Amino acid sequence: MKSLPKGMVTEEHFEIRECVQPVELQTGEVLLKALYISVDPYMRGRMSTSKSYIAPFEAGKPMEGGAIAEVLESNVQGLEKGDVVLGNLPWREVQVAKGEGLNKLEKGVAPLSYYLGILGMPGLTAYTGLTCIGKPKSGETVVISGAAGAVGSVVGQIAKIMGCKVVGIAGGESKVHYLKEELGFDEVINYKEYKSLAELSEAVVGSCPNGVDVYFDNVGGEISDAVLLNINRYARIILCGQIALYNSTEVPVGPRPQIALVKNSALMQGFIVRDFAGYFPEAVKALAQWVKDGKLTYHETVIKGFNRLPEAFIGLFKGENTGKLLVEI
Amino acid sequence: MKSLPKGMVTEEHFEIRECVQPVELQTGEVLLKALYISVDPYMRGRMSTSKSYIAPFEAGKPMEGGAIAEVLESNVQGLEKGDVVLGNLPWREVQVAKGEGLNKLEKGVAPLSYYLGILGMPGLTAYTGLTCIGKPKSGETVVISGAAGAVGSVVGQIAKIMGCKVVGIAGGESKVHYLKEELGFDEVINYKEYKSLAELSEAVVGSCPNGVDVYFDNVGGEISDAVLLNINRYARIILCGQIALYNSTEVPVGPRPQIALVKNSALMQGFIVRDFAGYFPEAVKALAQWVKDGKLTYHETVIKGFNRLPEAFIGLFKGENTGKLLVEI
Numbered sequence: 001m002k003s004l005p006k007g008m009v010t011e012e013h014f015e016i017r018e019c020v021q022p023v024e025l026q027t028g029e030v031l032l033k034a035l036y037i038s039v040d041p042y043m044r045g046r047m048s049t050s051k052s053y054i055a056p057f058e059a060g061k062p063m064e065g066g067a068i069a070e071v072l073e074s075n076v077q078g079l080e081k082g083d084v085v086l087g088n089l090p091w092r093e094v095q096v097a098k099g100e101g102l103n104k105l106e107k108g109v110a111p112l113s114y115y116l117g118i119l120g121m122p123g124l125t126a127y128t129g130l131t132c133i134g135k136p137k138s139g140e141t142v143v144i145s146g147a148a149g150a151v152g153s154v155v156g157q158i159a160k161i162m163g164c165k166v167v168g169i170a171g172g173e174s175k176v177h178y179l180k181e182e183l184g185f186d187e188v189i190n191y192k193e194y195k196s197l198a199e200l201s202e203a204v205v206g207s208c209p210n211g212v213d214v215y216f217d218n219v220g221g222e223i224s225d226a227v228l229l230n231i232n233r234y235a236r237i238i239l240c241g242q243i244a245l246y247n248s249t250e251v252p253v254g255p256r257p258q259i260a261l262v263k264n265s266a267l268m269q270g271f272i273v274r275d276f277a278g279y280f281p282e283a284v285k286a287l288a289q290w291v292k293d294g295k296l297t298y299h300e301t302v303i304k305g306f307n308r309l310p311e312a313f314i315g316l317f318k319g320e321n322t323g324k325l326l327v328e329i
Numbered sequence: 330m331k332s333l334p335k336g337m338v339t340e341e342h343f344e345i346r347e348c349v350q351p352v353e354l355q356t357g358e359v360l361l362k363a364l365y366i367s368v369d370p371y372m373r374g375r376m377s378t379s380k381s382y383i384a385p386f387e388a389g390k391p392m393e394g395g396a397i398a399e400v401l402e403s404n405v406q407g408l409e410k411g412d413v414v415l416g417n418l419p420w421r422e423v424q425v426a427k428g429e430g431l432n433k434l435e436k437g438v439a440p441l442s443y444y445l446g447i448l449g450m451p452g453l454t455a456y457t458g459l460t461c462i463g464k465p466k467s468g469e470t471v472v473i474s475g476a477a478g479a480v481g482s483v484v485g486q487i488a489k490i491m492g493c494k495v496v497g498i499a500g501g502e503s504k505v506h507y508l509k510e511e512l513g514f515d516e517v518i519n520y521k522e523y524k525s526l527a528e529l530s531e532a533v534v535g536s537c538p539n540g541v542d543v544y545f546d547n548v549g550g551e552i553s554d555a556v557l558l559n560i561n562r563y564a565r566i567i568l569c570g571q572i573a574l575y576n577s578t579e580v581p582v583g584p585r586p587q588i589a590l591v592k593n594s595a596l597m598q599g600f601i602v603r604d605f606a607g608y609f610p611e612a613v614k615a616l617a618q619w620v621k622d623g624k625l626t627y628h629e630t631v632i633k634g635f636n637r638l639p640e641a642f643i644g645l646f647k648g649e650n651t652g653k654l655l656v657e658i
Binding site: 045217220221224239240241242245251252253254255256257258259260261262263264265266267268269270271272275 | 374546549550553568569570571574580581582583584585586587588589590591592593594595596597598599600601604
């Protein structure tokens with residue numbers, strides 16, 4: 001990352017640099033070659049100096065995030081040449097890394113890239129946020145914004161498995177088609193078709209005649225305003241992300257949600273996936289089983305080439321991806 | 330209530346009417362004479378036709394709410410002349426009422442009016458909201474807006490009993506003095522001294538050097554914006570009321586709180602006291618004991634005269650009362 005963006009992140013905030021890394025491995029170090037690097041909306045929050053749950057990125061230093069890499073050389077017990085690991089790594093093609101924090105992946109269980117998606121952070125986020133905060137009951141109506149994204153597409157399918165009526169909100173005809181025809185969502189609202197909050201709210205009413213019991217919010221902004229107008233008593237609103245607001249330079253302003261929460265004894269809760277680390281074993285087991293049984297359909301958008309990482313990351317905020325977006329190195 | 334107010338409620342929305350009530354009691358009816366009538370902020374929500382948890386008041390019909398009344402005549406088993414009851418009653422000096430929903434009060438336990446306050450709805454609201462949603466831990470910082478009101482003043486004292494640092498927000502020097510000197514709050518912010526959100530936020534920082542863990546919000550609006558800028562990770566925000574917004578004619582707009590909730594994995598939950606009815610026996614027992622032991626100080630503002638009910642009610646929204654506001658008939 002060349003510089004901290006103010007407002008919308010663009011290509012000019014990045015540069016590709018050639019670096020010389022030490023060749024001699026110390027004890028406890030491995031030499032890694034990146035195979036897949038994940039781009040995720042939460043990373044935009046680290047490109048800022050404001051107070052957050054995670055330290056900011058520094059201008060002039062590499063971006064960092066979930067990655068799958070192959071071990072080229074190892075000075076770490078339990079890891080050897082040819083092993084594949086999952087870790088939180090700087091965006092580098094080849095690098096020396098410490099062994100701590102790397103998880104060796106079992107080959108052959110699922111495509112390796114799945115560990116950056118359905119069996120990794122986005123899948124765990126979907127599972128824990130929906131079940132630990134949303135606590136959906138069979139027959140309830142679950143609405144998901146950013147429904148075609150890496151997290152939203154999994155949330156909707158889990159909610160279907162749990163017997164809920166599932167309504168997605170997404171932008172564009174191809175996403176609507178994907179969610180309805182491939183993932184089995186009951187209803188999908190294409191927010192781009194509506195010109196005002198009132199119109200969008202009418203669309204929510206039309207898709208949710210019994211109101212909204214659970215709202216899994218990846219987006220924020222006006223889409224959420226429309227959903228909030230239609231929540232039921234004891235509704236649960238899961239704040240997973242606010243991608244519509246991440247590139248704002250001013251404090252985002254909108255209708256105060258507090259009145260709807262008081263009137264409906266409703267709950268709104270933010271979280272990050274680590275808050276529910278205790279549920280990860282249960283979540284991975286369930287997700288892997290559903291994938292195996294064909295109950296969970298998983299879609300990746302794969303962009304090839306290390307130098308296209310900035311382009312891929314920026315694409316997240318333009319709503320370009322369907323399913324999990326990642327870069328194959 | 331003569332007409333539904335749009336915007337601030339005023340005397341012209343009320344009128345005192347003389348009515349003739351049937352004299353002959355049917356089986357299951359009592360003749361009641363009101364002793365104390367409660368005025369509460371939530372009633373403003375019923376003076377509106379918007380969707381809520383409770384049916385709206387009708388123009389031309391009496392207001393209704395918590396009241397303590399003496400039985401003048403009874404056709405109800407278990408109630409006799411001279412008994413005192415608590416019920417949800419129309420604002421009338423004398424009336425025929427059904428026996429269902431009336432609770433006979435034991436005389437001599439506490440002043441009768443306490444059942445409209447510390448041992449009634451406001452006390453139960455304070456206890457259940459703070460403990461069931463806020464779940465404060467010893468050593469945490471609890472901030473309360475509307476701190477000198479019927480609910481806020483009890484919340485702060487319970488939080489002190491639970492070992493928390495308690496910071497109240499209230500308007501005016503006499504309230505600050507009352508909360509600090511009489512109720513033992515650690516810090517009190519007089520919001521009227523601050524001219525901007527930034528200044529008020531600085532005051533919150535000054536009073537809460539370790540940040541805000543629990544925020545019991547009776548008020549909403551800009552006061553809450555200032556508190557939200559200073560919440561800690563895993564903060565709990567209890568939405569009890571939004572009195573600053575109840576008289577708005579437009580949709581209240583402000584900084585979106587969702588980003589602070591996501592960044593801090595924080596929770597914001599609305600409630601009404603009935604949501605926690607299962608905790609009432611425990612709550613009444615604890616509150617009565619604390620009052621008896623002198624750990625809970627209770628303050629009432631009593632206005633005398635049935636015809637001053639409108640004036641008393643309107644006073645709630647002007648921030649005129651300290652402690653519980655009620656009308657003695």
